[in-house]
Amino acid sequence: VSALAAADMLHVAGRPPARLRVARPVDVLAAGSHHPLVCAMSTDTGPAGLWVVKPPVVLSVGSSYGAFSVVAELAGAEVCVWAGLGSPAVGLTTFPPALDDAMERAIQALEPATQKEVADIFRVNAGRIAFCCRYLEPAVDLLPAAIARLPQHRSRLEADAVALGVADAFMLHTDREAENPNAVWFDSRIVAIDHNLAFAPLARAGSTGAALAANVIPTRAPFLRHVAAEIMRDHVKEPALWDAPVARLEGVPDAAILELVSRWPVDLDAEPSRGITGIRRTIQDFLLRRRAFVRETVDNLRAILASTP
Numbered sequence: 001v002s003a004l005a006a007a008d009m010l011h012v013a014g015r016p017p018a019r020l021r022v023a024r025p026v027d028v029l030a031a032g033s034h035h036p037l038v039c040a041m042s043t044d045t046g047p048a049g050l051w052v053v054k055p056p057v058v059l060s061v062g063s064s065y066g067a068f069s070v071v072a073e074l075a076g077a078e079v080c081v082w083a084g085l086g087s088p089a090v091g092l093t094t095f096p097p098a099l100d101d102a103m104e105r106a107i108q109a110l111e112p113a114t115q116k117e118v119a120d121i122f123r124v125n126a127g128r129i130a131f132c133c134r135y136l137e138p139a140v141d142l143l144p145a146a147i148a149r150l151p152q153h154r155s156r157l158e159a160d161a162v163a164l165g166v167a168d169a170f171m172l173h174t175d176r177e178a179e180n181p182n183a184v185w186f187d188s189r190i191v192a193i194d195h196n197l198a199f200a201p202l203a204r205a206g207s208t209g210a211a212l213a214a215n216v217i218p219t220r221a222p223f224l225r226h227v228a229a230e231i232m233r234d235h236v237k238e239p240a241l242w243d244a245p246v247a248r249l250e251g252v253p254d255a256a257i258l259e260l261v262s263r264w265p266v267d268l269d270a271e272p273s274r275g276i277t278g279i280r281r282t283i284q285d286f287l288l289r290r291r292a293f294v295r296e297t298v299d300n301l302r303a304i305l306a307s308t309p
């Protein structure tokens, strides 16, 4: 990938989600629990390449918070970029009411088992808005062991690994464990994917964002199993490394948060199947207030990491 092409694949803070249409489904990504699709997408101006499409209604074993998860992905990508990490370019699409001929033909070209799953996904998601992110084809899952094999990238990796832990602590995200890193190594940096479960305590509580924003105690066990836990622990006593992403999150202006939220479609404001309402306001209140608590939260994360060998 050329540097220019690679940059195009990643999200830029403040950039609105691309408005996409499914041209044809290409594959199902069955590694995780929600089985997102890979689809060739188009915009009003023409073909837009391959994107991961994450259906809000999930048929596999995984559960989804529906519209809340779509918003969590959009907000999660923004938080990662604010913290200094990469995250794939973001988009939104509305599942078509029915499959057209080109989609039918594309599905028939897939493996038999995949054909049925794809058709089912389109059926149960018809009319629903889905989160999309650029498919980073050459990306490899980030594994703790891989880091030792990349000595030439060590300083970048260390900064990114710490930023990943800081971003996850900020957004109450506990789904980036070594077993299932939800982070890839792409274009010589850590790129965070799958923010489906970011902010999840807000969905569960169905409560106000402001109350959870003041929670400064990261959940211990998942952070000890975090894909970046080892690197974070190695550098737990280097304040400058931690201060960089913390200061970036503290410095996010109100206007950036308000503009981000203003772009989320009104259809994403509620998930009736889960009894969740006021999603945009909840996340907005959370983001606005969370900035004041990120430093204390990260100090506590460092204490948790330092307390175990």
Ligand SMILES: Nc1ncnc2c1ncn2[C@@H]1O[C@H](COP(=O)(O)OP(=O)(O)O)[C@@H](O)[C@H]1O
Binding pocket: 029, 030, 031, 032, 033, 034, 035, 036, 052, 062, 088, 133, 134, 135, 136, 137, 139, 141, 182, 193, 194, 196
């Ligand atoms: N944008 C992407 N580029 C490359 N691979 C991806 C991308 N998004 C997801 N994947 C791959 O697909 C897997 C499942 O996607 P993910 O978004 O993690 O969904 P879930 O874990 O909810 O099923 C990931 O673990 C990763 O291997």
Ligand SMILES: [Mg+2]
Binding pocket: 032, 033, 180, 182, 194
């Ligand atoms: Mg995943």
